[in-house]
Amino acid sequence: MNKALKYNISLVTSAFVCIVVLMSSCKTDPNSPGVEYMPDMYRSPSYETYSTNPVFKDSMTAQLPVAGTIGRGEWPETGSLINALPYAYPNTLEGYIAAGEELKSPLAKSADAAAEGKAIFEKMCMHCHGPKGEGDGKLIGTGKFPPPPPYNGPALKELPEGKMFHTITYGKGLMGAHASQITKEDRWKIIQYIQELQQL
Secondary structure (H helix, E strand, O other): HHHHHHHHHHHHHHHHHHHHHHHHHHHOOOOOOOOOOOOHHOOOOOOOOOEEOOOOOOOOEEEEEOOOOOOOOOOOOOOOOOOOOOOEEEOOOHHHHHHHHHOOOOOOOOOOHHHHHHHHHHHHHHHOOOOOOOOHHHHHOOOOOOOOOOOOOOOOOOOOOHHHHHHHHHOOOOOOOOOOOOOOHHHOOOOOOHHHHOOO
């Protein structure tokens, strides 16, 4: 290889290196990464929540999870198989009745479970149902909402645990759904505590 060719190759290589250095170092924004090669490969495009999905034109960007999938934070992360089991009863009157007839708690009755249920009840339920489940919670005391029936009253004293679970899951009447706030296992613990209140 002659000297002129070697000189031209080194000159082109040097020029290329200088251009690359200049392109990567010349930037006005200190947070900018500079020139990026194929940025979409590692920086996903951001879509506005609930806007039209660019992939599926007839739906939104926020999609519902596939039926039967396990929610984040549930089993196996918590180690509880109870939380992993899909809930088989639909949010209908028929589902409510079927849950009352067929659904039974997978948790063994225990003082520890009822005590844990009481702690969760005091955080999630007491503001409406009251400390003893008599429908006299602080929120009801404002006069803005009608009181729920007492747990030991005729309407709820003999309520099956399956119907309780269904109600906590989907809500009923003025009571909202709590499935996104309370795990399945914790719902059963609350029910153990409610069953104690039903006997007062």
